[in-house]
Amino acid sequence: MGGVAAIGAVSATAALTGTASATAQGPSPATSGTVRSAAPAVAPSVAPAAPRSTYSGVKLRLGARGDAVRHLQRELNGHGASLAVDGVFGSRTLGAVKDLQSSARIAVDGVVGPHTWNALAGSSSSSSQPTLRAGDRGSAVRTLQSQLNDSGASLSVDGVFGSRTVHAVRALQSAAGISVDAVVGPKTWNAVYSDVRISGGSGSGASVSGQAIINQARSQIGVRYQWGGESPSTGFDCSGLVHYAYNQAGIDLPRKTAKGYVFGGKIISQSQAEPGDLVAFTGNDYGHMGIYVGNGKIIDASGSRQQVVERSIWSAPHVFVTYR
CATH class of the missing domain: 1.10.101.10 (PGBD-like superfamily/PGBD)
Structure with a gap:
């Protein structure tokens, strides 16, 4: 199965500056002990x-x-x-x-x-931050890296927007449910300052939860089958769907055939398999694969059904493959 995939597919909150706190009742002007410039007292209301x-x-x-x-x-x-x-x-x-x-x-x-x-406070906080992309450098990138680490990444705070930072941004975007494009604009800054967590770190880029991969694949159910297809507009073949779902979920996989994905990953036992891993059928020289949903089911671009479907794994010989 051949082709090349499209990328693009999370909104949360921005930072609030200031550390002063008060009780839920609020301060009482009548009991303030601080001498202020001559200002008339006003009622709390x-x-x-x-x-x-x-x-x-x-x-x-x-x-x-x-x-x-x-x-x-x-x-x-x-x-x-x-x-x-x-x-x-x-x-x-x-x-x-x-x-x-x-x-x-x-x-x-x-x-x-x-x-x-x-x-x-989100709108004002996020709008004060610059838009960042791969290759950028400086203090804003250091701020981004520090906040990504607070969200579960493991980055050197060096001010360089390199490949590891790209992977972490894409993982955060996927977890937040916004467009996975590695461009840090207002929505991504909001996510950076929110409680969105990156699953399992971000060093390899394969840090997105299996559910994010499944969600991307599931969103394509019903899209037509097309040999070599790699996007909703062209249709999918089996490896094209894998490439699309993984990249949309923030995992940077190169475009390969089904066999290429088998031997590019790690073959594991069924007991080790988790949702988001791959199921590859060994017939026809590893000629077909799908994304493991769990409970004996996969999502795959089916040549026999001529569309993307979710179905049970059938009895043909198969192996499980992971990129975790």
């Missing part, structure tokens, strides 16, 4: 909005009250909500928080902690 950093350490949930909740409500309104800024964390505020968490691809639990505060 009309106090000006506090800067973002003031509440970055506050955790809020349903039932909370106070200035921190008012600040939260203002921020949510800035993201499209329509809430009364009354300082009461009620059901409408809870719904707005969950909507924000869902759109930011963080845990939708209705609890406002660091990741949710980061999501509220």
Whole structure:
């Protein structure tokens, strides 16, 4: 099976600067012990909005009250909500928080902690970062590498956007569910500063979870079979689908035949196989393969069915192959 594959196929949150924290009730102007320039005292209900950093350490949930909740409500309104800024964390505020968490691809639990505060500040934080690509150098690349390491990568923080950094970026993009193109723009910066984790490190580029590979293959079910095909627009043959799914998931595999993929990887026993590994049928000189889903099933570009399908492994002799 021959051909050459297309690449392209994750949004989360950006950083929130500042470390000051407050209680959920917020500071009380009446009890402040700091002498300030002559400014009239104001009632808490009309106090000006506090800067973002003031509440970055506050955790809020349903039932909370106070200035921190008012600040939260203002921020949510800035993201499209329509809430009364009354300082009461009620059901409408809870719904707005969950909507924000869902759109930011963080845990939708209705609890406002660091990741949710980061999501509220996301647009301004990500837009301050430059777009980065392979070959770039400098302090922004060092910042990227450091944040990728916090997400589970294992990179030298050397300020050089080389192949290992490319692999780590692509793995993060796949895990975050955004376009896997190794270009670090606003969505990728948001993911970099979020709680998205890179599975298993990123040194080899084969660091994406097996589920990410399966998801990419599964998204092509029903696409027509085409010998040598390597993309949704041309159709797929069996090795073309493998190449497409792995690369879309952030694993940089060169285009090979089915036999080439067998002997380019590591042949393992069925008991060692995990979802995302390959199943290669040995007949016709290793002439066919699919992506292992688990539970005795594969996704493959089937010549007999003339499309990409998910089906049970049949009784023909076969081996399992991994690139983990």
